[in-house]
Amino acid sequence: xxxxxxxxxxxxxxxxxxxxxxxxxxxxxxxxxxxxxxxxxxxxxxxxxxxxxxxxxxxxxxxxxxxxxxxxxxxxxxxxxxxxxxxxxxxxxxxxxxxxxxxxxxxxxxxxxxxxxxx
Amino acid sequence: xxxxxxxxxxxxxxxxxxxxxxxxxxxxxxxxxxxxxxxxxxxxxxxxxxxxxxxxxxxxxxxxxxxxxxxxxxxxxxxxxxxxxxxxxxxxxxxxxxxxxxxxxxxxxxxxxx
Numbered sequence: 752x753x754x755x756x757x758x759x760x761x762x763x764x765x766x767x768x769x770x771x772x773x774x775x776x777x778x779x780x781x782x783x784x785x786x787x788x789x790x791x792x793x794x795x796x797x798x799x800x801x802x803x804x805x806x807x808x809x810x811x812x813x814x815x816x817x818x819x820x821x822x823x824x825x826x827x828x829x830x831x832x833x834x835x836x837x838x839x840x841x842x843x844x845x846x847x848x849x850x851x852x853x854x855x856x857x858x859x860x861x862x863x864x865x866x867x868x869x870x
Numbered sequence: 871x872x873x874x875x876x877x878x879x880x881x882x883x884x885x886x887x888x889x890x891x892x893x894x895x896x897x898x899x900x901x902x903x904x905x906x907x908x909x910x911x912x913x914x915x916x917x918x919x920x921x922x923x924x925x926x927x928x929x930x931x932x933x934x935x936x937x938x939x940x941x942x943x944x945x946x947x948x949x950x951x952x953x954x955x956x957x958x959x960x961x962x963x964x965x966x967x968x969x970x971x972x973x974x975x976x977x978x979x980x981x982x983x984x
Contacts, residue, residue: 755913782970793874794960794974807969842914846970859972861906861914 753777755862757843763868769831772865776825776845782806783826784846784859785818789839797841800826833869840864872897874961876975884983889948891978893935893961896942901963903944904972905935909957917959920944931955956982 756775764770776783785797797816798808802823811818815834820826830837844859877892895901902921906914918929925937935946944961961975 784970784972786972786974793976794962794972796971796973799970807971810971844914857970858916858919859970860916863911863913 755843755845755860757841757862757865759865760863761866761868763870764833765870766835767832769829770833770867772828772830772841772843772867774826774828774843774862776843777847777860780845780847780860781823782846782857782859783820784844785826785828786842786844787839788842788864789836794842797828830867833867835869838867838869840866872901872963872965872973874963874973874975876959876961876978878978879976880979880981882981882983883951885953886950889933889946889951889955889980891946891959891961891980893944893946893975894942895944895961895963897963897965899966900937900939901965903935903937904962904964905929905933905944905946906960906962907957908960914960917946951980951982953982953984956980 758773781802783800786794788794796810799806800820803820817829842864844861846857846859873896875894904919905917907917908914917933918927920927920937928934933948958977958979960977962972
């Protein structure tokens, strides 16, 4: 069974440009999450989809970030326009169980991340 | 609000020595607790999790962790380090009562010396 995949693995862009990150969750997983790790800091939650709906987007830093999950399969995270402080590693994760309070077996499986560098 | 503290951003042990990675959490209600490991160029892999069964949890690759409510701790141990254990380790918590969001500690990079 394929794991969570993310594309691209690395992206280097200039300040002001637009970048779109893609995440393909494990097949059949309704829950999809985005997290980010800025250099030297902890991994932080960005948002959570249940199928195509945004369940929790409390971690999105500002309106330059737009996440979508059309059809409830893969997800994209667009940063427009990118700023220097957006540099970091963006992780995607997926899990099987859904609902507002996931059960104790709701393990989140992570992708390898996309390393974004904004110059 | 929840928070997770991992003492020591870098830990170095000799091959064959005990591995002890510390994790303390702050939460009004004991949360679900997780340890993840990230090997170079790979995603985070779940090592083990505590969900309210036995307080001593065994995970993959010989790791285990003990939930101590009185100390609000969930330290990760392995009796004998192997070179292949060199990686970054993350402690994380998730609330029991609402939401699926994981809150992570800052991570501990484990180095294993031959």
